[in-house]
Amino acid sequence: MSFSNKIILEAKGVSKYFGTITALEDVNLTIKEGECLGVVGDNGAGKSTFMKVLSGLYKPSKGALYFNGNKEVLESPRDSQNLGLEMVYQDLALAGNLPIGENIFLGREPTKKLGFLKLLDYKKIKEMSEAHLDKLKIHVKSADQKVEELSGGQRQAIAIARATAFNSKLVIMDEPTAALAIKEVGKVLDLINSLKKMGVSVIIISHRMDDIFAVCDRVMALFQGTNFAESELSKTSRDEVIGWIMGKK
């Protein structure tokens, strides 16, 4: 294990109710710097709801979040972004009509001043995104290429690059390999490994045991909105984890 013992995010006793429906009940989670945590569970187990609570999209009905040991109340995903948490959504959240660089900086574009006007700094966007893509060893023809011209794996890589472009400490990925061709899955998993080496923590929600066992350090299972089981990856097996998903210990 290459990660340190510094806990960067802790969720304590998180519950979330939608009217009379209990989506999450007293769920706990901790993740350390540079650690990769796999979150598994059947459909409706509360994985996505939990991630939305962590990213600030939903407010928890009960419980609290601690970033670097400090209790934080998130009003919107902007707040969690400012604390260094980024989400990579399942639908990738990229604008296909814009070039790679502009997608990476979407909403946070660098500008230059011309008198009282603030104009987009295209040169900086291109340079900074190419430098960042190089750092992550993501190879594309040019940062000027439109996202719609890329393959599914390349798009996933760009979405991950986007999530890590602003010194994020923790990246949450929702099914990062679900929509990919088999040969592209490996590239995305490599990318996750290189993020870990850079000290970025990763939470992966996945149905694919191959992915979990390729990159995660620890795995936790949710079942019907509660913590069901959790283990170091080295101390469990695929069959056991699959059992947890189905509610068997």
Next chain:
Amino acid sequence: METKENKKQNIFLKTIPYFDKYGILLLLFLMIAVLHFLQPEVFLSWRNVTNVFKQISWQSMLALGVFIVIVTAGIDLSVGSIMMLSLMVLAITSKAGAAWYIVIIIPIIMGALCGMINGLGITILRMPHPFIMTLGTLYIFRGTGNLISGGVPISGFTEEVRLLGNGRIDLTWLGLEESQYLPVSVVLIAVVFFLMWAFLNHTRTGKWIYAIGGNPNAARAAGINVNRILVIVYSLCGLLAGFGALILAGRADSGYPNAGLNAELDAIAACIIGGASFFGGRGTVLGVFVGVMIMGILRNGLNLMDVSSFWQQVLIGAIIVIAVYIDVLRKDLGTRH
């Protein structure tokens, strides 16, 4: 051998974006060439060219407004009615004897307000599609315009009010004849289109407008306030329709109930001919200008040749279909590499 082949293909691939951006210009030049060939005496004469520009002056404002709405994957059917209402408010203010600068500013404010109503309706009332909101306001704004004016024309504006639509910039100091003047509206078109180009391509808000058209969820996830941007976009569209009203006031010297009737369809047609996509996120300001020009030149050329206006309708419809078909072919070309 292979590298040579690659090089060839590379050059081909590199030209596609340019063709993407400027291909529609070819159609415009082709039309100009054909019309010049058919009407060598008249078509490219100073008088006729300035005439075309004067004719497209207010339409180009509506088209530009509708364009930014289409970029967000929306539609504004009410621009013709916004222009009519703004024109009527202008006429009434003028009739009431208000100072010229008030008469000039009022249609612009009116237009922006109408656009804001559209934007707020789409976002706050959560209308399922902008088509519905703006279809509603198409009737509401025109009805209001008729209510406040009593449905009759109001004519006669001061020189200052008519400047934008009817003003002339004297060019005799360049050694040209007195009849070879530059219409103020041409300068206005150039300035407004340039400003819009700069806004869309060189500001964050402009970039976000394209992003919303490309994928609104991506824009939201990036922390962009999509609803706020949409209200800005529809307000801007209304503001441009208000500008259209001011230009039309200068040209017609009258506020009349049928002003801008069906003008929204011309505006949409110009955007589509110019390469904007209904799916949003695509199209350029230059494209809109070319789209407006193609429609203006077609009408002008057919008038010069004394072709009936019924044929003009048929031809404009055909051009829309052909222009979009060329676009479809181009996309095929772009993906077949």
